[in-house]
Amino acid sequence: MAxxxxxxxxxxxxxxxxxxxxxxxxxxxxxVVNKGSRFHFVPSNPWVGVGWRDRAAIEVDLEKVFAKRKIALHAQGAKRLHPAERRIELLDGESISYDYMVIATGPELAFDEIEGFGPEAHTQSVCHVDHALMxxxxxxxxxxxxxxxxxGAVQGASCYGPAYEFAFILDKALRDAKVRDRVPMTFVTSEPYVGHLGLDGVGNTKGLLEGELREHHIKWICNARVDKVEADKLLVSEIAEDGSVFKSHEVPxxxxxxxxxxRGIEAVRGIEGLTNPRGFILVDPYQRNPSFPEVFAIGVCVAIPPVGKTPVPVGVPKTGFMIESMVTATVHNIDQLIKGKTPSAIPTxxxxxxxxxxxxxxxxVAQPQIPPxxxxxxxxxxxxxxxxxxxEKYFLHKIRSGESEPFYERLAMQALGIDKLKKVKIEPEA
Incomplete structure (x- = not known):
């Protein structure tokens, strides 16, 4: 038994x-090792941030559904991974041995890298449901x-869609409250241009998003480095192509x-051969770590280089279908290894x-996500x-019912009218 x-x-x-x-x-x-026993549907957090959803609406009790599917849940959380020993240490001192591991931790949020930044200081976040409620x-x-x-999104961010979403959702909430006329709005982003999204744009996202910002009376600053946040203003440097400061802004x-x-979570950061300097997991084309072949990684915790050089650091997002593609390939490859075969599935x-x-x-829709x-x-x-x-309703229903049906694939085929969006490539057996 594996x-x-x-x-x-x-x-x-x-x-x-x-x-x-x-x-x-x-x-x-x-x-499954997780800090807590609750699943939260993160894409709904911008709605939570303006009161259009509450915690209960986007939360699932995993204890019940995992028990139904005979999946063991360890809700203590991970303290440290010991990949050479095939062991993970939990926060309560317990350790769990494994034959194969899938790291799907998501990120640690690096608020501390900017003075005055984060929910404990002078800014808000929608990265976690607790932050969205704040x-x-x-x-x-x-x-x-x-x-x-x-x-907006600060230097080094690798997730831009929720920033655009929240700007327009907040605009709508303020219009509904009849106070939008007294709220000047500025979109501040590390992207080199509006609609870059960490992907060098997709289709006409530049034109579409610039048009939306104009129509909603939202000004913007690109190539922005946030130097400091104070209670009543942001100190922002607009960076030129050569890396010099083109213009300094005090944004009220x-x-x-x-x-x-x-960045990668503390439980994995600094493990030689496992992570890059930011703590993201290194993987080969099969989602497998080259130094520790029993370890796979999926999602935001995976190390992916940026699509190109930009004046301000811009990371690559890991969107939902991309993550689902990683999942399916990883599951196929672990199954192959258990059967004594060679991994053959490559996510698209x-x-x-x-x-x-x-x-x-x-x-x-971008096929593949990274250009060309x-x-x-x-x-x-x-x-x-x-x-x-x-x-949102479809996804949460599937999580609550414990079904393994592909979510984003169904979305692509039904909502966007796509006949086929291939998730993985299976190499022929040697």
Missing amino acids: HVVVVGAGLGGTIAAYELREKLGSEHKVS AKQAVDKLIASPGPVVI QAFTMMLPAF WNAVCLADFGDSGIAF RNVNWSSSGKWVHLAKIGF
Whole structure:
């Protein structure tokens, strides 16, 4: 009997556990290590931040559904991985041995890298449901006492879609409250241009998003490095192509929500051969770590180089379909190893994304996610908002029911009218 341990129970880790249980059958053991027993649907956090969702609406009790699927849950959380010993140490001192491991931890949020930055200081976040609930309280204060708003993503960030989403969702919430006319808004981003998204754009995301910002009376600063955040302003350097400071800005703020840079979690950071200097997991084309071949990684914790050089560091996002592609390839490859065969599944890393703007939105498809691409498409309209709502309900239903059906693949085929979006490539047996 093989024991496969998944570390992390977010989007990637949860569906990985489901797919492993489906693929491996009852003769093998599947365990999940997570800090806490609750799954939160992170794409809904921008809605939580303005009060359109509460915690209960986007939360799933994993203890019940995992027990139903015969998946062991260790909710103590991970303290340190010891890959040379095939062992993970938990925060309560317990250790779990494994035959194969899937690291799906997501990131640690690097708020501490900028003075005055983060929910414990002068800015808000929608990266975690707890932060989104704090943001909701700050939004209530903003509506009661309107003032300047800053939305965006700082240097080194690798997730930009939620920043655009929250800018337009907050705009809608402020319009509904009849105070938008007293709230000047600025979008501050490390991207070299609006709509870059860490992907050098997809289709016409540059034109679409610039147009949306103009129509919603939101100014923007690109190539932005946030140097410091104070209670009433952000100190921002706009960086030129040669790395020099092109212009310095003091951006007034009564409310700021900016996405942070990510790094690997403490349990894996600094393990030679496993991670890069930021703590992200190194993987080969099969999602397998070259130094520790029993270890696979999926999702945001995976090390992916940027798509090109930019004046301010810009990371690559790991979108939902890309993560699902990693999951399916990883599960296939672990199954092959257990059977004494050679891994043969390579994820395609295609991207399918719905960005909700409160009453409209933008959708894009990139095949593959990192350019050059075979498909490079984007579109906008009210249908995206409706599709995002429907997708949220569909996804949470699947998590609560413990089904391993591919979520983003179904989204691509139904919501976007795509006949086939290949998730993995299977190499022929040698």
